[in-house]
Amino acid sequence: MADDLKIPLLEELEKGPWPSFVTDIKSVAGKSEMAADLLRQLEKSYEDKRGYWKHGGLVGVRGYGGGVIGRYSALPEEFPGVSHFHTVRVNQPSGWVYTADALNGIMDIWDEHGSGLTNMHGSTGDMVLLGTRTEELEPTFLALTQKGWDLGGSGSDMRTPSCCIGPARCEYACFDTLALTYNLTQEYQDELHRPMFNYKFKIKVSGCPNDCTAAIARSDMAIIGIWKDDIKVNQEEFAKYVDSGMDVQGIVVDMCPTSCISVDGKTIDIDDSNCVKCMHCINKMPKALAVGDEKGAAIALGAKAPIVDGALFGSIMVPFIELEEPYEELHDLIERIWEFWDEHGKARERIGEFIERVTLARFCEEVGLDPIPQMVTHPRENPYIFYEEYFAEEGEGSEE
Amino acid sequence: MAVSVEQLADEMFAIVEESAGKRKLKAGDLQKAMAAKHGDEVSRKDVKAGIKLLIDSGRCVYGYFGGSSIELPRTEGAANE
Ligand code: SF4
Numbered sequence: 001m002a003d004d005l006k007i008p009l010l011e012e013l014e015k016g017p018w019p020s021f022v023t024d025i026k027s028v029a030g031k032s033e034m035a036a037d038l039l040r041q042l043e044k045s046y047e048d049k050r051g052y053w054k055h056g057g058l059v060g061v062r063g064y065g066g067g068v069i070g071r072y073s074a075l076p077e078e079f080p081g082v083s084h085f086h087t088v089r090v091n092q093p094s095g096w097v098y099t100a101d102a103l104n105g106i107m108d109i110w111d112e113h114g115s116g117l118t119n120m121h122g123s124t125g126d127m128v129l130l131g132t133r134t135e136e137l138e139p140t141f142l143a144l145t146q147k148g149w150d151l152g153g154s155g156s157d158m159r160t161p162s163c164c165i166g167p168a169r170c171e172y173a174c175f176d177t178l179a180l181t182y183n184l185t186q187e188y189q190d191e192l193h194r195p196m197f198n199y200k201f202k203i204k205v206s207g208c209p210n211d212c213t214a215a216i217a218r219s220d221m222a223i224i225g226i227w228k229d230d231i232k233v234n235q236e237e238f239a240k241y242v243d244s245g246m247d248v249q250g251i252v253v254d255m256c257p258t259s260c261i262s263v264d265g266k267t268i269d270i271d272d273s274n275c276v277k278c279m280h281c282i283n284k285m286p287k288a289l290a291v292g293d294e295k296g297a298a299i300a301l302g303a304k305a306p307i308v309d310g311a312l313f314g315s316i317m318v319p320f321i322e323l324e325e326p327y328e329e330l331h332d333l334i335e336r337i338w339e340f341w342d343e344h345g346k347a348r349e350r351i352g353e354f355i356e357r358v359t360l361a362r363f364c365e366e367v368g369l370d371p372i373p374q375m376v377t378h379p380r381e382n383p384y385i386f387y388e389e390y391f392a393e394e395g396e397g398s399e400e
Numbered sequence: 401m402a403v404s405v406e407q408l409a410d411e412m413f414a415i416v417e418e419s420a421g422k423r424k425l426k427a428g429d430l431q432k433a434m435a436a437k438h439g440d441e442v443s444r445k446d447v448k449a450g451i452k453l454l455i456d457s458g459r460c461v462y463g464y465f466g467g468s469s470i471e472l473p474r475t476e477g478a479a480n481e
């Protein structure tokens with residue numbers, strides 16, 4: 001630790017049983033003046049109750065409009081170590097699967113060209129390399145690309161697509177999340193690196209409704225695995241759960257949100273026509289119950305954090321789509337959505353806000369999506385009854 | 401294509417130069433300007449290729465100030481030595 005590091009306020013954050021970023025940064029402050037000055041500047045921010053970062057909007061690597069977040073200290077004389085403190089986002093591998101060699105390679109690069117500090121992973125999914133100088137950006141990029149890495153997205157572009165680990169080790173996966181995420185990343189390299197939209201567009205991919213990437217809450221386009229047919233039941237294994245003394249009634253049957261499970265002794269019966277595929281019963285009895293055979297994904301649009309307007313959850317736009325390479329149907333849908341949003345969206349308007357403004361009915365018409373019951377978010381709020389053909393059929397414009 | 405990508409790049413560069421210091425232009429603004437000038441003679445893909453040319457040649461750079469913009473290369477005010 002740097003000898004003259006006096007950070008009593010930050011050290012308060014080291015108290016308690018939880019991990020502390022202060023402890024982590026202190027552990028490298030002895031060998032990195034950038035890390036030491038980062039702590040010193042943050043301590044001053046805590047003392048003065050204000051931030052001391054300036055936004056650097058023009059830093060980046062040649063040809064790319066994303067992947068680097070520029071930051072300069074507002075107090076460069078006092079904290080020269082963080083005079084420049086740019087962040088580099090590195091496109092993570094699908095499912096965040098690394099070899100130790102790959103991670104060591106990244107860290108060697110970052111020790112040489114940056115602060116050595118990382119955040120694994122950022123909320124979009126990228127590996128986040130924290131703190132470097134402007135003149136180190138191109139050498140960092142070169143070293144990364146020589147090892148097969150690329151930068152991720154930032155700004156008004158398609159952000160780095162991310163996915164759960166899916167079929168690599170999870171039996172619930174309804175499609176190959178890793179393959180799809182890789183495909184989208186490669187297919188849309190221009191959209192990832194060359195900001196051309198009104199605002200950011202995040203795609204997150206989860207293999208089943210457990211939604212381990214929290215796609216439904218955190219992505220403009222959530223692709224979530226689902227199945228169309230019945231839950232697969234293994235009655236023998238179910239009997240073993242009963243024999244083990246598990247409170248099947250209390251833990252599974254009574255918790256089913258649509259009350260579509262019944263149990264008779266050691267036999268379970270599911271009324272699949274009423275199952276909303278919440279995954280609860282499967283999660284509780286994975287040996288007895290499994291996702292069906294007709295697998296694909298549902299697509300929700302519009303989730304976002306509360307930056308301009310309030311937070312939004314995604315709304316289902318496509319209840320089922322098969323996801324097999326080469327994913328033409330999905331590409332086609334994504335491109336239609338982008339084109340309409342690009343043409344008519346306002347600056348900094350996310351797709352969810354855009355749909356609210358132009359109305360769901362118009363959005364569906366323009367993008368070529370069929371209206372479905374799942375789009376109705378509240379009782380008595382039917383967003384698609386004002387279709388022109390209905391007016392024509394009825395001969396008048398009902399307000400109901 | 402009646403209008404070459406190089407011509408589009410030059411025309412967009414002129415717009416970016418003209419707007420420098422006054423207004424930050426997004427890719428969409430350049431799209432709209434080219435569509436207004438050339439109508440159906442240029443596609444969105446052509447304009448994107450023109451922007452790519454401007455960026456890859458270093459004549460323009462991307463900026464980010466709340467949204468992404470296309471700008472002339474310069475040293476920004478926030479930059480430290
Ligand atoms: S989202 Fe589903 S498929 Fe993906 S890791 Fe989680 S439980 Fe498994």
Ligand code: SF4
Nearest residue numbers: 256275276278279281
């Ligand atoms: S998945 Fe959910 S809704 Fe379907 S049967 Fe199981 S608990 Fe009920």
